[in-house]
Amino acid sequence: VLDLVIRGADVVDGTGRPRRRADVGIRGGRIAAVGRVDDPTRHTVDAGGLVVTPGFVDIHSHFDAQALWDPALTPSCFHGVTTTVSGNCGFSIAPLGHGGSEADYIMRMLARVEGMPLESLRASGPWDWSTTAEYFDRLRGQLAINLGVMVGHSAIRRLAMGDAATERASTPAELEVMKAALRLGLEAGGLGLSSSWGPVHDDGDGRPVPSRFAAREELVALAEVCGEFAGTSVEFMPPDPEHWTPDQCDLMCTLSTVARRPVNWNLMRVTESTRARAEELLRTGTEAAARGGQVVALMMPMPSGARYSLRTGFVLDMLPGWGPVLALGLEDRMAALRDPEVRRRLTAESAPGGLSDWGAKVVCEVVAEANRPYVGRLVRDIAAEKGTTPLDALLDIAGRDELRTTFVQARPDLSDADWSAMRDVWRDGRAVIGGSDAGAHLDFTAYFGYPVYLIEMAVRRWNVVELEEAVHQLTSVPARLYGLVDRGVVATGACADLVLLDEAAVASGPLETRFDLPAGAGRLYGEPSGIEQVVVNGEVLVERGRLTDARPGQVLISGRDTAGTELAAPISGASRGGAPKEVRLI
Ligand SMILES: [Zn+2]
Numbered sequence: 001v002l003d004l005v006i007r008g009a010d011v012v013d014g015t016g017r018p019r020r021r022a023d024v025g026i027r028g029g030r031i032a033a034v035g036r037v038d039d040p041t042r043h044t045v046d047a048g049g050l051v052v053t054p055g056f057v058d059i060h061s062h063f064d065a066q067a068l069w070d071p072a073l074t075p076s077c078f079h080g081v082t083t084t085v086s087g088n089c090g091f092s093i094a095p096l097g098h099g100g101s102e103a104d105y106i107m108r109m110l111a112r113v114e115g116m117p118l119e120s121l122r123a124s125g126p127w128d129w130s131t132t133a134e135y136f137d138r139l140r141g142q143l144a145i146n147l148g149v150m151v152g153h154s155a156i157r158r159l160a161m162g163d164a165a166t167e168r169a170s171t172p173a174e175l176e177v178m179k180a181a182l183r184l185g186l187e188a189g190g191l192g193l194s195s196s197w198g199p200v201h202d203d204g205d206g207r208p209v210p211s212r213f214a215a216r217e218e219l220v221a222l223a224e225v226c227g228e229f230a231g232t233s234v235e236f237m238p239p240d241p242e243h244w245t246p247d248q249c250d251l252m253c254t255l256s257t258v259a260r261r262p263v264n265w266n267l268m269r270v271t272e273s274t275r276a277r278a279e280e281l282l283r284t285g286t287e288a289a290a291r292g293g294q295v296v297a298l299m300m301p302m303p304s305g306a307r308y309s310l311r312t313g314f315v316l317d318m319l320p321g322w323g324p325v326l327a328l329g330l331e332d333r334m335a336a337l338r339d340p341e342v343r344r345r346l347t348a349e350s351a352p353g354g355l356s357d358w359g360a361k362v363v364c365e366v367v368a369e370a371n372r373p374y375v376g377r378l379v380r381d382i383a384a385e386k387g388t389t390p391l392d393a394l395l396d397i398a399g400r401d402e403l404r405t406t407f408v409q410a411r412p413d414l415s416d417a418d419w420s421a422m423r424d425v426w427r428d429g430r431a432v433i434g435g436s437d438a439g440a441h442l443d444f445t446a447y448f449g450y451p452v453y454l455i456e457m458a459v460r461r462w463n464v465v466e467l468e469e470a471v472h473q474l475t476s477v478p479a480r481l482y483g484l485v486d487r488g489v490v491a492t493g494a495c496a497d498l499v500l501l502d503e504a505a506v507a508s509g510p511l512e513t514r515f516d517l518p519a520g521a522g523r524l525y526g527e528p529s530g531i532e533q534v535v536v537n538g539e540v541l542v543e544r545g546r547l548t549d550a551r552p553g554q555v556l557i558s559g560r561d562t563a564g565t566e567l568a569a570p571i572s573g574a575s576r577g578g579a580p581k582e583v584r585l586i
Contacts (some may be wrong), residue, residue, distance in 0.1 A: 002027050002041035003538055009047035009500065013490040014054040016472035024052055026496040029538035029552070034492055047500055050532055051467065054475040054488050055082025055145075055497030056451040059432070060235070060266055060298055062086055062114050062440035063147060064093040068124045069518050072144035072547055076438045076448045078527045082497035082536045083146040083479070083487055083556070086439065089113075089196040089237050089266075090211040092152030094135035095159055095181050096127060102158050103127035108204025109154065114440035115314055117521035118204075124518050133188035136555045143553030145536050146497070148482065148561070150235055151185035153178075153195035153222065157210035165210035166203060170218055178218070179225050186229040189557030191482060192261065193226050195219060198237035200315060206327055216251060223259040231483045231562030234263040241267060242277075249284045256293030257570035262481055263288070267435040268297040269304065270425050272417040278425055285430030292570035296481065298435035301422055301454045303414055306445050307364055307524065310337065310395075311403040314444055319356050321349035334403060337395050347391055355409075359383060359390035362410045365513055367401040378410060406443065406513075416462040423464050426473050432481050433473050442523035449508050452528040456507045467503060483565040484556070496538040499531060506530035 004026040010019040011034060023037035033039070056079070063073045063086045076084060086092075091114060096102050107127070111118035129135045132151060139147065157165045160177035170178065182193060201209045211219075219236075226232045234255050238248045256263040270278045281297060288295035308316055310333070313326030325336050325346070336342045350356035359380030366375055374382055374397055383393035398405040425431050438448035451474045459467050479488025486494045507529050514525040527545060534542035539552035556562065 002032055002037070002039050004043045004045065004535070004540070005037050005039075005041040006045045006047045006052055006498070006500065007037075009050045009052040011490055012051050012053045012468050012471045014471055014475040014488050016468055018468060019051065024490060024498065026535070026538045029496055030486075031490065031492055031494050031496050034490060045500070045533065049502070050500050051503050052490065053080075053471045053499045053501065054490050054494075055499055055534065055536065056080045056474045057082075057478040057484065057488055058084040058436050058438060058451070059264070059434045059478045059482055060085065060088050061436055061438040062088060062091060062116075063438065064091070064149065065110065065116060065121055065124060066439045067139055067143065067147060071142045071551060071553065072541065073147070073439065074547075075525055075527055076436075077145050077534060077542055077547070078531060078545065079449050079452045080499040080501070080531050080534055081145065081438075081448075081451065082499070082534060083148070083484065084438065085148040085150065085191060085482060087150035087152050087190070088194045088235050089198065089201065090152040090154035090194050090209060092132070092150060092155045092185075092190075092194065093127065094129060094132040094149075095155060095185060096129055096135070097159050098130050100126065100128040100130065102155070105158055105204070106155065109209060112204045112206075113201050113209055114437075115312060115442055115444050116440060117442065117517060117519070119519035120517040120521045122519070131188065132185035132190050136188055139555050142551060143555065144541050144547070144551050145553040146487075146556055147553060148191040148556035148558075150192050150194035151182050151190040153193065153211040153214065153219075154209045156181040156185070157214065161210070166205070166207040166213060168213060169215045175218055175221060178222060182222055182225045183228070186226065186232060186558060189555065189560070191231070191556065191558050191562060192233035192235065193222050193259075194235040195222070196237035197239040198241070199239060200318060201237070219251070220254055220258055223255040223261075226259040226261050230559040231565055232259075232558050233261050233482055233565055234259050236263055236265050238265050241265070244280045244283055249287055252284055252295045253288040253291050253293050256288050256295055256567070257291050260567045260569065261565050262294040262296065262567070264296050264298055264432065264434075264481065266298040268299045268431060270299060270418075270422045271414065272421045275421045275424075278421075282425070282428070282430040290571070292568060294567055297431040299422065299425060299431040299433055300435040300447055300450065301433055301458070302447050302450050303411055305408055305411075306441075307406040307408055307443065308361070309404065309406045309443060310398050312443065314441070315355070319350060321346050330403070334399060337403075338399055343391060343395065347389070358394050360410050361390075361394060361407040363397065364406040364408055366397065367404045371397050371400055371405065379407070414457065416464060419458050419462045419464040423458065432478055434478055442517070442521075443513065444524070446511050446524045446526055449526055449528060452506055452531065453508050455501075460503075460506065483562040485561055485563050496535055498533075498535040500533035500535075502530045502532055504530075
């Protein structure tokens with residue numbers, strides 16, 4: 001007897017092959033049959049007119065903490081995500097030191113670097129695990145979607161070095177401790193090593209995060225440890241994700257060749273006008289292949305719709321002169337931003353255009369009643385009306401909201417030429433769609449909805465690809481990169497992670513701030529339309545936009561739930577990436 005039969009849907013199976021009408025029978029969490037299914041079944045879903053696809057695989061999220069209080073990892077589950085990989089960019093929350101001794105540092109770091117409200121992290125129950133294995137035990141049986149977790153470089157460096165982790169290079173003895181912690185984490189099932197030399201990654205004290213103090217040799221030694229464990233990967237945020245540099249290219253190729261594992265790096269956006277620069281960045285993938293490695297870029301198929309706020313100051317603190325002002329406590333910061341002298345100085349120091357083009361910002365959300373009329377308006381227009389400069393206009397609005405105002409850069413929608421450029425890049429194999437950062441930057445970005453957005457825009461609106469190709473890119477391509485066993489396809493024997501969607505109706509919904517995090521903190525939130533049902537490991541998790549109380553998710557274990565990420569031995573003479581460079585501190 002089958003547990004569930006989905007009857008009469010068009011099956012878009014994730015391989016990219018054309019759809020076919022078929023029933024999908026499910027038993028014991030797996031797909032038992034695809035075709036005509038006449039076996040008796042406990043439950044039947046009549047899916048005529050709908051499309052069934054594999055569940056979407058989001059390989060770059062930061063749900064490590066959210067998994068403690070929100071087992072379905074909302075809102076990603078509503079967007080059809082059934083499997084996600086967290087612990088990226090070096091920021092896993094395990095290991096955590098004896099009895100969770102590093103919890104305070106890690107929480108403050110996450111609050112700063114990943115935009116998770118500190119009060120929510122602190123209210124999420126005791127962070128008292130020591131090891132990755134103990135953290136996994138905490139999650140087991142609780143999850144509603146599948147979660148794989150990387151072992152984060154900053155976590156193990158903090159464990160090995162304490163405060164010195166954000167002061168200097170490691171000693172050989174400290175590196176040995178890091179390697180041991182990494183081995184323990186990978187033995188427990190961590191999916192690989194994650195790290196960052198990303199320029200915006202600072203900790204709760206405003207210092208660069210621990211991994212940014214690592215010498216090249218430290219990173220390479222840790223990547224090498226990954227090579228001891230089957231089914232692992234390396235994820236890395238390079239120091240200059242916007243430009244190709246020889247050092248950066250060599251480093252990423254070397255990480256791959258010493259680990260003999262794929263390296264993925266974040267983050268790349270491609271539009272028609274940036275296609276040439278993307279090609280430059282993708283050269284790292286070509287170079288890696290020539291050396292017997294594999295390096296792929298994560299490409300986010302959504303325009304940067306980052307919501308800025310002077311309350312968090314994230315990214316804005318990179319602007320010349322703004323760092324010290326935004327580092328002030330709230331009262332002092334508000335006073336400084338009211339001060340005409342400070343405003344004059346900030347204006348004088350800013351470079352023209354780009355992020356500091358205040359006139360080109362659009363007001364998104366406000367708190368004060370007096371600010372309501374400005375929602376959705378260009379700051380330039382507001383300033384013209386008031387007879388002030390755009391910066392003055394924006395700071396006046398933000399001041400009335402105790403700096404809670406959020407605003408975005410005004411941008412035209414992506415065109416069909418932009419989508420064609422993206423399509424050409426994902427077809428070429430050196431980039432994989434991903435990089436949502438879901439679970440992070442909670443008041444700042446909303447890329448969690450990228451699977452639905454991709455289908456809505458690339459398939460429905462601009463018609464640059466068929467649904468089959470979009471689904472392939474959202475499922476089996478990322479699943480293959482991480483070696484996820486039996487996921488990312490609809491096939492007999494595969495895990496029954498499925499999305500039932502109404503192709504004509506799939507669309508991103510509106511965004512709003514919801515105050516549903518622990519301790520009442522807010523986050524940007526949105527649910528799509530057209531996702532009729534989401535099935536995880538054979539159990540229905542989402543039914544027409546509502547969660548069931550099923551908890552079918554699994555903690556994915558490397559070497560068991562992943563396999564086949566091993567690359568052949570590197571091409572001789574290139575295995576070490578040439579002579580080691582001098583110790584580098586960023
Ligand atoms: Zn990240």
